[in-house]
Amino acid sequence: MSPIKETYDSQGFVVVPGLISSIDFPKLQEAADTIVNRxxxxxxxxxxxxxxxxxPFDNDHPDSWGCQHVMHPDLGKPGVIFSHWYTSDALTRACAELLQCGEEDLQLELFNLLINPLEHSFALRWHRDDVKENxxxxxxKVALDQWHSGVQWNTALYEDSCLYVVPGSHKVPRTPEQRARSSTLEPPSNPMDMPGAVLLTLKLGETVFYNSNILHCAAYDHTVKRATLHACTADSRHGAARGRNILQHGLSWVNDERFREQLxxxxxxxxxxxxxLQKNTSAEDVGYSLEG
Incomplete structure (x- = not known):
């Protein structure tokens, strides 16, 4: 077992530097700036x-903390740049190592961009991505035992100190105190009040791979520039296990022939x-994993 796989299995996350080449880094930053401005x-x-x-997200507030669907063909050149990064050799090798599959098994999924709001600091509550708070x-335990078919990852285009996790919580149910701090729809006033919590600071260009059912939250400071690539990749051999968590984000656009052409x-x-996966997932099986 490789060192990154061993850490990922035991802690629920692992930080890997150097996946972006010096040639690609300024291209990704420029593409991110273009999408953020738009x-x-x-x-x-x-x-x-x-x-x-x-x-589902809405348009009820003018401030944003993320840009969705950054590989979308309507984005033009930035979409192409992000598509090529998502399928780059360094990144897919790491995903295959963590999922213990061949690169020929990898499944394309979500790719978004996490950014700082301009006027309002913002936080997410403590949660697991596909397990209800109650x-x-x-x-x-049943949900955690089944959640091994995909890996989520964040790549920092600028230093990022937004993500909090509880190491090892991807393997065990919450303690009573952890449950008390993660059963409401409200974000915490201080994420470090969660027992076992640590703050993950990503340096420029570092990528954290994590099990998305690890107990985690995030806090966004509107005064600090953030542009963090936020995506997930799966092992297709697990069939429809990923359906709800992925298709709830609305991915009809991936059927656009222009998208295939840019890959x-x-x-x-x-x-x-x-x-x-789309074909084999019925409409009634696609709901929303969480509320808030």
Whole structure:
């Protein structure tokens, strides 16, 4: 077992530096700036709005904390740049290592951008991405035991000190005190009040891979620039296990032929596995994982 896989299995996350080449880094920063500007001026409608923590997102607030669907063909050149990064050799090798699969098994999924709001600091409540806050301990245990088919990752284009996690919590139900601090829809006033919590600071260019059912939250300071790539990749051999968590974000646009054309051959094969997931997931199986 590799060192990054061993750490990932035991802690629920691992930080890996150096996945972005010196040639690609300024391209990714420029692409991010373009999308952020479009989102803030209102010409890119797919955004995460302040006041809404989880999908479905709305337009009830003018300030944004995220840009959705950054590989979308309507974005033009930035979408192509992000598509090529998502399917880059360094990144897909790391995903395959953590998922213990071949690169030929990888499935294309979500790719978004987390940004600082301009006028309002914002926080997410403590949560697991696909386990309800009121799940009983035995329900949590079943869900955690089944959640091994995908990996979530954040790559920092600027230093990022927003994500809090409880190491090891991807394997065990919450303690009573942890449950008390993660059973409401309200974000914490101080994330470090959660027993076992640590703050993950990502340096420029570092990527944290994490199990998205680890207990985690985030706090966004509107005064500090943030542009963090936020995505997930899956092992397609697990079939429809990822359906609800992925398709709740609205991915009909991946059927656009323009999207296929902007992908590398590897990316097209990853896309085909996502399209198979869409076909094999019924509408009644796609709901929203969390509220808030």
């Amino acid at each position: 989102t803030r001026e209102g010409s890119w409608p797919h955004r995460r709005t302040v006041g809404k923590q989880f999908p 799940a009983l301990p035995e329900e949590e 590398t051959p590897k990316g097209r094969r990853m896309l085909d596995r996502l399209l198979d």
